[in-house]
Amino acid sequence: MLAAVATSFNCVNAQEKKVDDLKRWEFSRDSINWEPVCIPHDWAIAGPFDKKWDLQRVAIVQNGETDATEKSGRSGALPWIGKGYYRTTVTLETLPQHAELLFDGAMSEPVVYINGKEAGRWAYGYNAFRVDCNPYLIEGENVINVCLKNVEESSRWYPGGGLYRPVKIITSPKIHFDMWGSYVRTVAADHHRAGIAISSKVVGMAPGSEKDLHVSAVLFDAEGKEVARKEDIRPNVDGDVSSSLIVSAPHLWSPETPYLYTLRLKLETPGGTDEQVLKVGIRTLSYSAERGFELNGKSRKFKGVCLHHDLGPLGAAVNRAALERQIRILKDMGCDAIRTSHNMPSTMQMEVCDSMGMMVMAESFDMWLYPKCKNGYARFFSDWADRDIENMVLNHRNHPSIVMWSVGNEIPEQWSAEGREISRRLQDICHRLDPSRPVTQGMDRAEDALNSGFAQVMDIPGFNYRVHKYDNNIKQLPQGFLLGCETASTISSRGVYKFPVVLTDHTDYPDGQCSSYDTEWCSWSNLPDEDFYMMDDRAWTIGQFVWTGFDYLGEPTPYDEYWPSRSSYFGICDLAGLPKDRYYLYRSQWNTSAHTIHLLPHWTWPGREGQVTPVYCYTDYPEAELFVNGVSQGRVRKLDRTDAGELSKKLLDRYRIRWNDVVYEPGELKVVVFDDKGEKAGEQVVHTAGKAATLKMSADRQMLRADGEDLVYVTISLEDKNGIEIPDATDLIAVSVSGAGTFRGICNGDATSLESFTQPQMHLFSGKLVVTLQAANQPGVVTLTVKDKTNRRIKPLTLSIPVRE
Numbered sequence: 001m002l003a004a005v006a007t008s009f010n011c012v013n014a015q016e017k018k019v020d021d022l023k024r025w026e027f028s029r030d031s032i033n034w035e036p037v038c039i040p041h042d043w044a045i046a047g048p049f050d051k052k053w054d055l056q057r058v059a060i061v062q063n064g065e066t067d068a069t070e071k072s073g074r075s076g077a078l079p080w081i082g083k084g085y086y087r088t089t090v091t092l093e094t095l096p097q098h099a100e101l102l103f104d105g106a107m108s109e110p111v112v113y114i115n116g117k118e119a120g121r122w123a124y125g126y127n128a129f130r131v132d133c134n135p136y137l138i139e140g141e142n143v144i145n146v147c148l149k150n151v152e153e154s155s156r157w158y159p160g161g162g163l164y165r166p167v168k169i170i171t172s173p174k175i176h177f178d179m180w181g182s183y184v185r186t187v188a189a190d191h192h193r194a195g196i197a198i199s200s201k202v203v204g205m206a207p208g209s210e211k212d213l214h215v216s217a218v219l220f221d222a223e224g225k226e227v228a229r230k231e232d233i234r235p236n237v238d239g240d241v242s243s244s245l246i247v248s249a250p251h252l253w254s255p256e257t258p259y260l261y262t263l264r265l266k267l268e269t270p271g272g273t274d275e276q277v278l279k280v281g282i283r284t285l286s287y288s289a290e291r292g293f294e295l296n297g298k299s300r301k302f303k304g305v306c307l308h309h310d311l312g313p314l315g316a317a318v319n320r321a322a323l324e325r326q327i328r329i330l331k332d333m334g335c336d337a338i339r340t341s342h343n344m345p346s347t348m349q350m351e352v353c354d355s356m357g358m359m360v361m362a363e364s365f366d367m368w369l370y371p372k373c374k375n376g377y378a379r380f381f382s383d384w385a386d387r388d389i390e391n392m393v394l395n396h397r398n399h400p401s402i403v404m405w406s407v408g409n410e411i412p413e414q415w416s417a418e419g420r421e422i423s424r425r426l427q428d429i430c431h432r433l434d435p436s437r438p439v440t441q442g443m444d445r446a447e448d449a450l451n452s453g454f455a456q457v458m459d460i461p462g463f464n465y466r467v468h469k470y471d472n473n474i475k476q477l478p479q480g481f482l483l484g485c486e487t488a489s490t491i492s493s494r495g496v497y498k499f500p501v502v503l504t505d506h507t508d509y510p511d512g513q514c515s516s517y518d519t520e521w522c523s524w525s526n527l528p529d530e531d532f533y534m535m536d537d538r539a540w541t542i543g544q545f546v547w548t549g550f551d552y553l554g555e556p557t558p559y560d561e562y563w564p565s566r567s568s569y570f571g572i573c574d575l576a577g578l579p580k581d582r583y584y585l586y587r588s589q590w591n592t593s594a595h596t597i598h599l600l601p602h603w604t605w606p607g608r609e610g611q612v613t614p615v616y617c618y619t620d621y622p623e624a625e626l627f628v629n630g631v632s633q634g635r636v637r638k639l640d641r642t643d644a645g646e647l648s649k650k651l652l653d654r655y656r657i658r659w660n661d662v663v664y665e666p667g668e669l670k671v672v673v674f675d676d677k678g679e680k681a682g683e684q685v686v687h688t689a690g691k692a693a694t695l696k697m698s699a700d701r702q703m704l705r706a707d708g709e710d711l712v713y714v715t716i717s718l719e720d721k722n723g724i725e726i727p728d729a730t731d732l733i734a735v736s737v738s739g740a741g742t743f744r745g746i747c748n749g750d751a752t753s754l755e756s757f758t759q760p761q762m763h764l765f766s767g768k769l770v771v772t773l774q775a776a777n778q779p780g781v782v783t784l785t786v787k788d789k790t791n792r793r794i795k796p797l798t799l800s801i802p803v804r805e
Contacts, residue, residue: 017274022167025088043162044080045315049754051563053079054152062410064523073566076158076553084162086146096171099133104165104347113145123380126343127388128395153374157308158553160316165346173272175204180394185436186282194250194282202239210235214268219245219261252296253281253400255336258357281400287438289480293542301535302543303590304337308552312575313745313757321711323352330549333583334590339545342366342409344392353401363406364392370412389426393433405430408441415448424457442485450476465525467534474540484544489525491569492516494580494749495766497601501614512562512752514569518582529655532589551575556751567751574749576770584618596620597684602727603669604689613664617657621673621681624657629667633659690720695786695797704775704803712801714771716786727767731790734761735771740803741782744774775803
């Protein structure tokens, strides 16, 4: 029944502003059979996995392919193709003077109906858009319907399906602030003084009414103390409002100190009041040939990763706790920036980056006029691109975390004059709406982009891969610097090690996995060591964004033609969010506040006795000695510097410590690390595991909020009688949840697994899996019970987590 998802919206005072999240909807795939759902919602993540979903026979030009072949898991092998329908009701006791719907994203091609009449539509599933409700609302029950359509071969990865981001209804007085009309930017700042420029837009004015309108601006610090104020600001005849504030001894926003102020804008009119409350980060940006990228006057290089929008077992449905977990994991690695590849980010993601301290390259498109896939965004570019860029910038320009815009990724038009002019046009739109930030895009055809002038027109010339071309690229760039917009594309499967260890860009194993020795990459890409080298030894590089921070659904390169394989291998962390070995390689270079000592591989290899089993150590220390059962395998020191050129063992030995001739014998593997003075600084020990004896659970949080949305991630593994984890366990684990929470998802990080994310059981992969629990709306305790269905001798284990207001 519609009444089951009705939202009562009491507007007794029609002059009062109100914002309401529309969370309760009904959903249908056929517009006949309906089920209640909570928004954000991804209709496809429950599966089942099947190669028939969006089965593509194509040549992936970006990967250098010329012949079309069957790509079975390119867009995730989940049932996202087709139509979906949502409906809800909003009850209005009194008609508001102004009302609009705000969709933060709807996948895809949404058409919105209010009381049976089309009220608005948008083309791009990744963008936020607004719908004017006023002509369609009535007193009493108002029925809102949203029709969505996902067509085949419209994506190169898993896009999800549905109302996967929040939907809000906003009611306001007739004269009110434009929702996206306010713009706050730092004009100048140091630790003594900051100047903030404020502009806003008042709409709904009658001619001549501006003299009766009053705007005030008050800035509060993080503790709620007022630090600046401006009263009696008057809009002009067009409704434009301009002002400025001076802040003494400001707290400057950065990844290390993500300090946020609160700005309250108040509009007083003869008929009522309107308010806007914005989070403000005071910080300055600059880019130059002399000093590269500067944040708050200090030079730094981006230590960034690229992220697709899916959240692994949650699919595309955005969730704040899941985003916060991603940022926590990345920051511990030393990462300070993300690129929202290759689409507009959610507002929620930007709020998390603001509050937790993560710089952002906010990206827009994966294609322009030339289609990379048959039914991709190229269908809409000519008619919609300018509007999409405008919405992106207007929606997100007040987020201090955003430090640059990106208008494209590996655009085929980069060789042409037409492409150069499109670049200029889109960049100019960004500048017009936000003069405070530069614009970039990721270019993968360096020679073409430089010959056409495509690269030269960008504020920030960004290049994808081909790091060996950087030295030639920089000679042709008037900007005097360049950015690695997309780097590495190293591939690995967590906890999987292949022998013999080889350096290769032609990975092809019968099990559909890649080696976690981190020595395998793609034909167009490279290993992390090459990018480290270029960032360290070239002053004119301003940083990099690694492909990718986490594995994502779809694009299972290098196994695009292998079934079953339905998610990527590029991630520094796997699809469950568990760090791969490569995580610690980046951490050893990027995390400058904590030391890293990480040995690989594990040391449980029944049947490998007497065989060569290379051992690597990822550490920030310069030297280490390895021991097998107390016998030294040698003391090795990293190379201080290496020459440029093709990938070589020497380059690896600059950033890793390796013992390539270790012979495996069960027992103890130990590494001792030494500092610059040659003194012992730490050690790590790895033991051979015995038979599985007990289950182990580890939660990433100790308490949940009783908001119906908060999440906890619990890692499940097996241990032997001595507490040593079983690194190769594949047992089937069943889970059950009781109390103040529910089971939300399960994932083991295996790109070849066809087990459902939404069923409460799954096999361990490389000894681990992760269960996601969601808090209830009421306080209490949520309890997780896990059972080993493969080895019933192992006792079930329970874990209880408090859920509080």
